Amino acid sequence: MSTDVDAPVETGRAGPPSGRTPRFVVAALVAARNAWRQLTSMRTALVLLFLLAVAAIPGSILPQYSVNREAVDRYRAAHPDLAPVLAKLWGFEVYSSPWFAAIYLLLFTSLIGCITPRLAEHARALRTPPPDAPRRLERLPHSAELAVADESAARAALKGWRTVRREQPDGTVTLAAEKGYLKEAGNLLFHSSLLVILVGVGIGAQWGWHANRLVVTGPDQAFCNTLQQYDDYGLGPQVGPGDLADFCLELTGFKADFRENGSPISFEATTQVTDAHGRDLGSRTFAVNHPLRLDGANVYLLGHGYAPVLRYTDAKGVTQQTVVPFPFTDATLTSQGVAMFPDANGGAKDAQLGFDGLYLPTRDKAPYAVSDFPLERSPVLVLTAYRGDLGLDAGITGSVYELDQRQIETGRLKRFGDAKLLRKGETWTLPDGSRLEFVGTRQWITVSIRHDPGEQIVLVGVILLLVGLPLSLYGRRRRVWLKLRPDGTAQAGGLPRTEYPGFEDEFASLVERWRR
Amino acid sequence: MAALSDNLLIVTIMSYVVAMLLHAAEYSFGGRGVIAKAAAAPARELVGAGGPPVVEESPYAAPPAPAAPRRRINAELIGRAAAVVTAVGALAHVGTIATRALAAGRVPWGNMYEYVLAVTLLGVAVWLVTLWRNPQVRHLGLFVMLVEVLLVGVAGMVLYTPVGPLVPALDSYWFVVHIGAVATSSSLFLVGGAASAMYLVRSGYDAGKRGFLYAFGARLANAEAVERLSFRLHAFAFPIWTFGVTAGAIWAEAAWGRYWGWDPKEVWAFISWVVYAAYLHARATPSVKRSVTAWIAVLGFVTMLMNLFGVNIFFTGLHSYGGLD
Numbered sequence: 001m002s003t004d005v006d007a008p009v010e011t012g013r014a015g016p017p018s019g020r021t022p023r024f025v026v027a028a029l030v031a032a033r034n035a036w037r038q039l040t041s042m043r044t045a046l047v048l049l050f051l052l053a054v055a056a057i058p059g060s061i062l063p064q065y066s067v068n069r070e071a072v073d074r075y076r077a078a079h080p081d082l083a084p085v086l087a088k089l090w091g092f093e094v095y096s097s098p099w100f101a102a103i104y105l106l107l108f109t110s111l112i113g114c115i116t117p118r119l120a121e122h123a124r125a126l127r128t129p130p131p132d133a134p135r136r137l138e139r140l141p142h143s144a145e146l147a148v149a150d151e152s153a154a155r156a157a158l159k160g161w162r163t164v165r166r167e168q169p170d171g172t173v174t175l176a177a178e179k180g181y182l183k184e185a186g187n188l189l190f191h192s193s194l195l196v197i198l199v200g201v202g203i204g205a206q207w208g209w210h211a212n213r214l215v216v217t218g219p220d221q222a223f224c225n226t227l228q229q230y231d232d233y234g235l236g237p238q239v240g241p242g243d244l245a246d247f248c249l250e251l252t253g254f255k256a257d258f259r260e261n262g263s264p265i266s267f268e269a270t271t272q273v274t275d276a277h278g279r280d281l282g283s284r285t286f287a288v289n290h291p292l293r294l295d296g297a298n299v300y301l302l303g304h305g306y307a308p309v310l311r312y313t314d315a316k317g318v319t320q321q322t323v324v325p326f327p328f329t330d331a332t333l334t335s336q337g338v339a340m341f342p343d344a345n346g347g348a349k350d351a352q353l354g355f356d357g358l359y360l361p362t363r364d365k366a367p368y369a370v371s372d373f374p375l376e377r378s379p380v381l382v383l384t385a386y387r388g389d390l391g392l393d394a395g396i397t398g399s400v401y402e403l404d405q406r407q408i409e410t411g412r413l414k415r416f417g418d419a420k421l422l423r424k425g426e427t428w429t430l431p432d433g434s435r436l437e438f439v440g441t442r443q444w445i446t447v448s449i450r451h452d453p454g455e456q457i458v459l460v461g462v463i464l465l466l467v468g469l470p471l472s473l474y475g476r477r478r479r480v481w482l483k484l485r486p487d488g489t490a491q492a493g494g495l496p497r498t499e500y501p502g503f504e505d506e507f508a509s510l511v512e513r514w515r516r
Numbered sequence: 517m518a519a520l521s522d523n524l525l526i527v528t529i530m531s532y533v534v535a536m537l538l539h540a541a542e543y544s545f546g547g548r549g550v551i552a553k554a555a556a557a558p559a560r561e562l563v564g565a566g567g568p569p570v571v572e573e574s575p576y577a578a579p580p581a582p583a584a585p586r587r588r589i590n591a592e593l594i595g596r597a598a599a600v601v602t603a604v605g606a607l608a609h610v611g612t613i614a615t616r617a618l619a620a621g622r623v624p625w626g627n628m629y630e631y632v633l634a635v636t637l638l639g640v641a642v643w644l645v646t647l648w649r650n651p652q653v654r655h656l657g658l659f660v661m662l663v664e665v666l667l668v669g670v671a672g673m674v675l676y677t678p679v680g681p682l683v684p685a686l687d688s689y690w691f692v693v694h695i696g697a698v699a700t701s702s703s704l705f706l707v708g709g710a711a712s713a714m715y716l717v718r719s720g721y722d723a724g725k726r727g728f729l730y731a732f733g734a735r736l737a738n739a740e741a742v743e744r745l746s747f748r749l750h751a752f753a754f755p756i757w758t759f760g761v762t763a764g765a766i767w768a769e770a771a772w773g774r775y776w777g778w779d780p781k782e783v784w785a786f787i788s789w790v791v792y793a794a795y796l797h798a799r800a801t802p803s804v805k806r807s808v809t810a811w812i813a814v815l816g817f818v819t820m821l822m823n824l825f826g827v828n829i830f831f832t833g834l835h836s837y838g839g840l841d
Contacts, residue, residue, distance in 0.1 A: 056787050
């Protein structure tokens with residue numbers, strides 16, 4: 001973005017007037033050059049900046065796939081007419097949409113077109129000594145007549161300035177001094193760092209990946225970093241399933257602390273990490289704000305809850321045990337879930353068992369509907385049994401957190417006995433003589449596992465940006481000249497090259513030091 | 517402690533209201549003020565009409581000739597009083613926040629109420645420092661105090677949240693750095709935005725506009741000086757804002773696993789950054805009119821307000837610590 005707007009747009013003959021070059025080629029070259037000048041002009045940059053700001057707005061109003069997939073699904077269900085149109089316009093993925101990309105890519109092109117010539121210009125300026133004093137210093141914005149006795153003292157006053165001494169044929173000595181090169185250097189650094197950030201973001205998008213899953217405590221619930229193990233995941237276009245870092249993770253413990261009013265104090269997960277070769281990396285803890293940083297991926301703690309352990313013994317005496325994570329519905333961890341035993345009673349289609357459960361970590365009086373505290377002080381499990389066809393083989397992937405309501409409505413899955421309230425260790429005998437034991441509970445956590453190889457590059461870019469920005473904003477380029485005549489009189493002149501209200505004072509104090 | 521904090525908040529608001537009224541009075545009764553200018557003599561009669569025929573002590577009873585210079589002195593006094601009352605309000609404001617911090621035992625910007633209080637205190641501090649260094653822009657006080665009264669009032673009446681501890685997600689030193697930088701830059705943008713608005717009024721007046729707001733420009737400080745002040749405030753704020761957003765990104769990486777995720781708060785932080793970047797570019801471009809630049813600055817502050825109120829109230833996102841339901 002060059003500092004002067006309205007780059008001159010040439011309409012007439014431009015380029016070398018060559019008889020051999022066909023007219024239309026010249027015209028095309030002129031058009032291309034004019035287009036480039038337009039694109040790299042400050043006015044275009046300003047318009048693009050505003051477009052970028054405006055284009056970002058819809059992404060904060062409409063739900064975004066990249067932020068909250070469920071919110072998009074809810075929105076689509078609620079607005080069946082509008083949603084397909086919005087989807088066509090990338091309304092649910094604004095920040096990866098072609099039109100958003102078009103704006104920032106044009107902006108970056110404009111930026112490159114602007115800073116490249118300025119880089120060359122600044123490199124030249126750094127090599128070129130300050131120019132000689134103009135003939136008539138009194139015409140500069142700041143000038144003074146004075147007497148200087150000693151040239152070396154005058155030079156000493158210019159410490160920190162880039163100074164050049166020139167001797168004229170008539171014996172006059174001029175000192176030309178310049179300061180504030182860092183302003184332009186900072187400005188160029190700032191704009192270049194934006195390119196570094198763009199590259200870092202691009203690398204992250206191409207080679208990064210992330211995945212989410214729920215983990216229950218215990219060695220039988222450990223998992224390894226492979227795609228099959230994840231509830232949902234997103235891989236960058238350059239990432240294959242085999243590129244994921246090799247490690248396995250077992251949740252060995254989870255500790256949550258709450259105040260008496262139920263507000264949380266801290267969460268901490270303890271894990272046992274092994275690499276792909278079974279080498280033990282030891283016990284590692286992580287918490288909110290303190291992720292588990294492993295080689296090639298970071299593990300972030302997102303949520304937690306309880307997973308009741310249930311043991312079912314059918315009428316024939318066959319026992320099965322299951323650990324079912326219950327999602328919570330409120331801050332006191334009132335949790336709801338379902339336990340299914342499709343193989344009960346020999347796996348007969350009409351004799352499968354399902355239990356609808358409500359788990360309250362703390363509740364000791366009726367009604368047993370809401371937990372009083374998020375920790376297990378007086379845990380209780382309320383179960384409702386269903387018997388029949390669970391509908392698991394229908395080929396439709398249902399929720400693992402609730403029973404198939406269609407099966408219940410159509411009568412293929414029937415309520416089996418009354419609801420039952422169980423404390424830990426208690427056993428419930430059902431009408432057919434089968435038994436369900438509430439063995440206990442385990443903890444579960446949800447984790448996000450992420451790898452972003454562009455992160456370090458972005459960080460470097462941001463640091464460069466933060467260095468360049470103040471230099472660019474607060475730097476002041478200025479020149480001063482001192483003309484020492486052979487008769488002992490002298491003339492001083494000063495020229496601020498950027499807006500600098502304080503230059504008058506600086507010039508005055510410089511002249512004062514020269515006078516002494 | 518918590519109750520003391522709530523009482524000090526009332527003192528703060530009252531002080532700011534009084535300061536704002538004093539600034540308005542300074543404007544109205546100043547030597548070049550609308551009332552003094554339009555009707556010096558009728559003012560004397562007005563007092564006499566309802567009261568006793570002649571009141572010796574009343575300044576309005578003085579002979580018409582010395583009336584004008586005397587009013588000028590009064591306006592000067594009123595303006596100084598406004599600054600003093602502002603400073604008193606700022607002290608009460610410090611007390612409000614300090615007692616709240618003591619009551620909660622943590623940094624006092626854990627929810628939207630506290631955050632708005634912190635930003636407005638910093639805004640008043642920025643304003644007082646600005647006033648100290650540039651006494652000629654005192655009229656800007658009316659603009660600044662108007663914004664302050666509105667924001668502190670909204671904080672006290674709408675956003676108020678009882679003293680409480682922090683949620684674990686906020687338990688990080690980045691919380692201090694991120695919010696501290698964002699609040700500091702926001703307060704600078706607040707005063708800078710007020711200066712830009714004042715510039716627009718004054719330069720509009722200079723250009724011959726006499727509409728409702730522009731008529732007000734008659735007694736405002738020199739347009740160029742206000743514009744320069746506004747630029748310096750914005751140039752000071754922008755790197756701090758950039759740093760604040762960066763600190764937020766570093767924190768987000770540790771807390772949520774990604775440094776940038778287009779959460780509504782992040783979207784609007786980005787929008788503000790882009791608008792203020794546009795302001796600085798426009799300001800550095802000689803051919804862009806200063807009034808256009810000033811409008812961009814005002815727009816920038818509108819995006820900041822949108823991020824503070826709009827995003828916290830209308831959108832749900834990860835930055836939902838407002839304490840509002």
